[in-house]
Each structure stands twice: as structure tokens, then as C-alpha cells.
Amino acid sequence: MEKKVVLKTKAIGKYFYDPLKFKVLDNISFEAYQGEFLTLVGKSGSGKSTLLYILSTMDTEYEGELFIDDALITGQKVNKLAAIRNKNIGFVFQFHYLLPEFSCLKNIMIPALKLGKYSHEEVEQQAYEKLDMLGIKDQALKPASKLSGGQQQRVSIARALINSPKIIMCDEPTGNLDSKNTKIVFDTFQQIAHEFGQTIIAVTHDIDFAKASDRTIELADGKIVG
Amino acid sequence: MKTGVNTEIALTHILTRKRQTIVAALGVTIGIAIYITMNTLIIGTNRYSDNAIFKTTPHVRIYKEDEISKPLEKDSAKIKSTVIINPKISNISKNLINPVKLLDEIKRQPEVTSAAEMVNANVFYNNGKSQLNGVGWGINIVEANAMFDIQSTMVAGDLRTLLNTPNGIIIGVGIADKLSLKMNDNISVISSIGVIKLLKVVGLFKTSNLATDKGKSYMNLATAQQLLGQGPSYVTDIYVNIKDPEQAPAYGKVLSKLTGYSFEDWKAANELFVAGKKIRAIMFTVISWAILLVAAFGIYNIVNMTISQKMNDIAILKATGFSGGDVVKIFVMEAMVMGIIGTILGFLMAALLTNLLSHIYIGADIGYFPIQFELPVSLTGVGVGILVTFGAGFIPARKAAKVDPVAIFRK
Ligand SMILES: Nc1ncnc2c1ncn2[C@@H]1O[C@H](COP(=O)(O)OP(=O)(O)OP(=O)(O)O)[C@@H](O)[C@H]1O
Numbered sequence: 001m002e003k004k005v006v007l008k009t010k011a012i013g014k015y016f017y018d019p020l021k022f023k024v025l026d027n028i029s030f031e032a033y034q035g036e037f038l039t040l041v042g043k044s045g046s047g048k049s050t051l052l053y054i055l056s057t058m059d060t061e062y063e064g065e066l067f068i069d070d071a072l073i074t075g076q077k078v079n080k081l082a083a084i085r086n087k088n089i090g091f092v093f094q095f096h097y098l099l100p101e102f103s104c105l106k107n108i109m110i111p112a113l114k115l116g117k118y119s120h121e122e123v124e125q126q127a128y129e130k131l132d133m134l135g136i137k138d139q140a141l142k143p144a145s146k147l148s149g150g151q152q153q154r155v156s157i158a159r160a161l162i163n164s165p166k167i168i169m170c171d172e173p174t175g176n177l178d179s180k181n182t183k184i185v186f187d188t189f190q191q192i193a194h195e196f197g198q199t200i201i202a203v204t205h206d207i208d209f210a211k212a213s214d215r216t217i218e219l220a221d222g223k224i225v226g
Numbered sequence: 227m228k229t230g231v232n233t234e235i236a237l238t239h240i241l242t243r244k245r246q247t248i249v250a251a252l253g254v255t256i257g258i259a260i261y262i263t264m265n266t267l268i269i270g271t272n273r274y275s276d277n278a279i280f281k282t283t284p285h286v287r288i289y290k291e292d293e294i295s296k297p298l299e300k301d302s303a304k305i306k307s308t309v310i311i312n313p314k315i316s317n318i319s320k321n322l323i324n325p326v327k328l329l330d331e332i333k334r335q336p337e338v339t340s341a342a343e344m345v346n347a348n349v350f351y352n353n354g355k356s357q358l359n360g361v362g363w364g365i366n367i368v369e370a371n372a373m374f375d376i377q378s379t380m381v382a383g384d385l386r387t388l389l390n391t392p393n394g395i396i397i398g399v400g401i402a403d404k405l406s407l408k409m410n411d412n413i414s415v416i417s418s419i420g421v422i423k424l425l426k427v428v429g430l431f432k433t434s435n436l437a438t439d440k441g442k443s444y445m446n447l448a449t450a451q452q453l454l455g456q457g458p459s460y461v462t463d464i465y466v467n468i469k470d471p472e473q474a475p476a477y478g479k480v481l482s483k484l485t486g487y488s489f490e491d492w493k494a495a496n497e498l499f500v501a502g503k504k505i506r507a508i509m510f511t512v513i514s515w516a517i518l519l520v521a522a523f524g525i526y527n528i529v530n531m532t533i534s535q536k537m538n539d540i541a542i543l544k545a546t547g548f549s550g551g552d553v554v555k556i557f558v559m560e561a562m563v564m565g566i567i568g569t570i571l572g573f574l575m576a577a578l579l580t581n582l583l584s585h586i587y588i589g590a591d592i593g594y595f596p597i598q599f600e601l602p603v604s605l606t607g608v609g610v611g612i613l614v615t616f617g618a619g620f621i622p623a624r625k626a627a628k629v630d631p632v633a634i635f636r637k
């Protein structure tokens with residue numbers, strides 16, 4: 001069966017100039033497929049986060065080319081990139097980055113309201129479904145700041161999923177979680193990738209987490225080594 | 227369908243910090259209230275003091291300029307030696323030639339609202355041994371009234387009596403007091419060239435100016451001409467009022483060209499007053515803008531603070547697809563909500579203040595505080611308030627729009 005490429009990089013390289021010029025990423029070329037649960041590993045400082053930010057379209061200062069869904073992303077205008085992220089990419093970070101004044105439900109709804117594809121009622125309905133899937137429907141109307149760390153991370157995953165993006169990018173999504181919550185997150189990602197056909201690209205330090213994923217890319221000193 | 231989410235975020239930010247929002251809005255309220263009230267005050271007092279001036283000064287005065295004798299021989303490059311001369315006023319008479327025709331012509335001008343011939347005579351008023359010097363205005367009293375509203379200052383007698391009384395005179399109450407004169411008493415008036423006339427007091431007036439009341443009198447044109455030993459065609463000035471007194475300096479030139487005589491507009495005649503008016507306007511403007519800026523700074527401050535506390539929120543919003551423009555909209559909207567609430571309250575407060583001030587009794591011929599609600603200035607105030615808060619929101623909002631989410635997530 002032919003696998004569909006959703007994200008592709010061609011010889012991506014990046015320099016940092018402060019305090020000294022050094023090449024943090026060198027000739028990164030790889031492809032990520034639809035419905036794939038992909039993990040990025042490597043020693044601390046190997047450039048995983050830096051690469052993820054380039055893939056996320058938020059960092060535009062690099063050489064080489066980035067394609068999402070066969071469309072060239074490199075060189076697009078910032079507003080276009082924002083729209084692409086809104087529609088195609090969901091984010092989960094080590095910290096939840098929920099807006100503290102809003103309820104969990106609202107936090108999840110905001111990217112969808114921005115997209116403006118569905119009515120307020122429909123978006124609310126979808127947000128409840130995501131919360132239900134992550135087992136925290138009963139927390140919907142609480143302010144985000146009143147939840148436990150594991151619950152907050154699940155809310156942020158629900159937020160990443162709300163626009164049904166093609167790709168979900170994660171930077172150490174379980175970095176702050178205990179083993180029980182880590183398992184919940186892992187199972188959720190597995191389900192998202194294999195049942196819903198969305199692609200997960202997750203940076204992780206957790207070897208077991210990486211081993212259990214579909215494929216692992218290892219970075220060392222800014223190069224792909226495996 | 228896209229409307230809403232930016233607004234919703236902005237309103238949530240505002241509602242979660244009600245107290246700071248109210249404080250910032252109240253700052254604007256005070257700023258706008260003072261801005262509008264100050265400007266209303268300027269307009270009111272200027273209107274009052276202009277009117278006070280127009281009670282004694284015409285918008286434009288047409289007169290014959292003194293001519294200075296010229297050197298007998300002109301300087302030129304060829305003649306090195308200069309003829310020494312002694313410049314003197316060379317014209318003897320200040321008489322305007324054919325004043326009736328001139329007046330007619332001036333009155334025909336569309337801009338002109340009223341005009342009058344005028345002869346000024348420096349005189350001594352006598353009654354028994356007491357003597358007082360002053361100026362007698364020889365003028366058609368009806369025309370003068372049209373210009374200066376003399377009627378409003380009359381305390382005894384009737385203006386029209388002067389028309390029917392060739393040897394009548396209307397004097398200031400100060401003169402009447404000093405010379406202990408009553409209505410219908412006789413007063414002897416001596417001019418600077420020694421002509422004596424016995425006149426009958428047919429009216430008394432009282433202005434807000436003591437010096438005027440102690441020296442000024444109105445008499446028929448012919449009386450003044452006789453006091454100066456001149457005939458009925460002797461007229462020294464033509465007083466002209468026009469539709470828009472602000473145009474007097476420019477329109478004076480037109481009249482001057484038309485008549486061939488010199489002119490003096492009321493602003494030139496009251497330079498000190500005009501300068502005082504300018505200083506007052508500058509002072510009030512500076513003060514009201516300073517207060518407005520403080521209010522704007524209050525808004526700037528709270529928006530700026532919100533932004534620096536919400537760097538993480540801005541980063542995640544940008545990550546999830548909000549553009550720089552959306553971020554600007556969110557924070558400008560927050561500033562505008564505070565600004566608009568503040569401005570509306572400020573407008574109402576200014577209206578209230580104006581109303582209160584207008585009920586303060588000052589006394590004399592001012593009466594109540596000369597202030598009233600001025601719509602154009604109030605609307606300008608509202609516009610300025612909205613503009614200033616927009617600026618106060620836009621400056622920090624632009625900074626927020628430039629936040630690099632990657633730099634935030636790396637922390
Ligand atoms: N803004 C920056 N300016 C200069 N150097 C930077 C900057 N950000 C990161 N680096 C450097 O680039 C290298 C790669 O950083 P990066 O954050 O991508 O590593 P990482 O693989 O994600 O590490 P970790 O596992 O600790 O998160 C590191 O050596 C880091 O010090």
C-alpha cells in the first residue's frame with residue numbers, strides 16, 4: 001500500500017549566531033506519512049526542538065525546503081503561515097499553555113472559532129466530543145487553571161485536535177507527567193494516528209515512549225543518525 | 227463568522243481585570259471632561275470678552291492717517307549727500323472728504339452690517355467749579371446703538387431723546403456723580419480749542435468700566451463738530467461692523483482700498499487683549515492636553531502590562547493560527563472599550579460641569595458665568611478621546627503582534 005506523505009523536508013539546515021556561529025541543524029531530509037506516529041529523539045542540545053519549530057512553520061529562518069501536503073511552505077508570508085497552522089497543525093508542548101481566564105471548553109474552542117468553519121454551537125459540540133474522548137468531559141466548564149497537570153495536558157491535546165489537523169506536533173508532551181498520565185497520552189496519540197489517520201510528530205526523551213511509536217528518528221549534533 | 231473570537235478574548239481580558247479597567251476608563255473620563263470643559267470655557271469667556279470689546283470698539287475704523295513730510299530730495303545711488311529734513315505731521319486736517327458718499331458706499335458692501343460717521347472731541351465737563359476731562363462721541367446715536375448696544379447700558383433717559391434734542395448729551399454715571407448732575411440738568415462742555423457749549427443731560431449710562439463712566443459722553447454729530455469749530459461735513463472716522471469680526475483685519479484692507487483711507491481693525495486696536503486671549507488659549511490647550519496624555523498613559527500602561535503578563539497566551543494564540551493583525555485587534559479593542567466608556571462618561575461629566583458653572587452668579591454686568599454647552603467642541607473632545615485611546619492601545623499592541631512564539635516556547 002502506497003503511503004501518503006504529509007510532511008517532507010529537503011536538506012534543512014540552520015545556524016545560530018549567538019554567542020558564536022554554529023550549525024544547529026545540518027542537511028535534514030525526511031518524510032512523515034499520513035497516520036504515522038513518529039518520534040524524534042536525541043541527546044539534549046541535539047536540535048530536536050529547533051527542528052520541530054521549523055516544521056511547525058513558526059521558525060522561518062532556515063535553509064532547505066519544507067513541504068506540507070506537497071505544498072512548499074518555505075518562503076510563505078507570515079499571515080499565510082498562521083492560516084496554515086490554524087488549519088493543518090496542532091500543538092502540544094511540555095507545558096499546557098492554556099489561557100487561564102477561559103474555561104477548558106473555551107480554550108479548546110478558540111482555534112476552531114478562529115478557523116470559522118463551523119458555527120459556535122457546532123464548535124462547542126466538537127469540543128465536548130474531544131473532552132469526552134480524553135476522559136475529562138466533566139471538567140469542561142472549569143477554568144483551565146483549576147485542573148491537575150495531567151488534566152491540563154489532556155485539555156491541551158484536545159485543543160490541538162479541535163480543527164482535525166493533518167499533523168500534531170509535540171515537544172516532550174509527557175515531560176511533566178507521571179506514568180499513568182503518560183500512558184493516557186500515549187494511547188490517545190496511538191488512537192489519533194491509527195484510527196483517525198492523523199500524523200503525530202513528537203519529540204521525546206522517554207525511550208519506552210519512542211520504542212512503542214511507529215518510527216523513531218534520532219538526531220545527533222543536528223544530523224539524522226537513525 | 228470570524229467576528230467574535232478576537233472580541234471574545236478582548237472582553238474576557240477586560241472582565242477579568244474589572245478594577246484596573248475602571249480605573250483606566252475613569253482616567254479618560256477625567257481627561258476628556260477637563261478637555262471639553264476647558265475648551266468650552268475658552269469659547270465662553272472669549273465670547274463674553276469679545277462682546278465687551280465690541281461695546282466700545284467697532285470691528286473696523288476708517289480714518290485719515292497722519293502724513294509725515296518727505297525729504298525734499300530723494301536719496302539715490304548717485305547723490306551721496308542726504309538732505310537733512312525734520313519730519314513733521316504735514317496734514318492739518320483729519321477730515322474725511324465727502325463722508326456721506328463714503329458712508330453710503332460702505333453700507334452697500336454685503337459684508338457690512340452697520341456703519342456710522344463719527345467725530346471725537348476731547349472736552350472738559352464743567353459744573354460750577356468742578357471740572358472733569360473726557361471724550362465726547364459725536365455720532366448718530368441710533369447707528370451707534372446698532373453697533374455698540376448702548377441701550378443695554380442706559381440707566382436713565384432714552385437714547386431717542388438725543389435725536390430730538392440738538393443740545394442734548396448722554397453722560398456716564400461717573401461724570402454725573404462727580405459733577406452732581408441729574409437728568410435734565412445743564413452741563414457746560416469746553417473743547418480743546420476753547421469752544422464752550424451748554425448741553426442738557428438727556429441720559430445716563432453705566433458700563434462695567436469705571437474710567438469710561440467717568441469720561442465718556444454721547445452727543446449729536448453737529449454738537450461735536452461745533453465743539454471742534456468745524457462745519458457739518460467734518461467727519462474724522464467711519465466706524466464699521468461686519469458679519470464675522472474674525473475677518474476684520476482682512477476686510478479692513480478691502481474697505482481701505484475702497485475708500486482710499488487707512489483702517490484699524492479691532493484686533494490691532496486691542497493688541498494686548500488679543501495677546502492675552504492667545505496666551506489663555508495656549509495655556510488651556512497645554513493643560514487639557516497634558517491631562518489627556520496622562521489619561522492616555524493610564525490606558526497604555528494597563529494594555530502594556532496585560533501584554534507582558536500574557537506573553538505565553540500570545541505565543542499559543544499565534545501558534546494556533548492567530549495572525550499579528552488578530553493580536554493587534556485584540557489589544558486595541560481592549561484599549562478602545564476602556565477609552566469609549568471613559569470618553570462617553572467624560573462627555574456627560576463635561577456637560578454636567580458646564581451646566582453647574584453656568585449657574586454660578588458672578589455679578590456686575592457679567593451676570594452668570596459666561597459658559598454654555600458647545601456641541602462642536604464636545605464632539606471634538608469625543609473624537610480626540612477615541613483617537614488618543616486608539617493610539618494608547620495600538621502602540622503596545624503592535625509590540626505584542628511582533629512576539630516570536632518560538633522564543634517564548636523555548637523558555
Ligand atoms: N535562540 C538560540 N540561540 C542560540 N543557540 C540556541 C538557541 N536556541 C537553542 N540554541 C542551541 O541550539 C542547540 C539545539 O537546541 P534545541 O533546543 O533544539 O535542543 P533539544 O534537542 O531540543 O534539547 P533538549 O532535549 O534539551 O530540549 C543547543 O545547543 C542550544 O543551546
Ligand SMILES: [Mg+2]
Binds near residue numbers: 048
Ligand atoms: Mg527541546
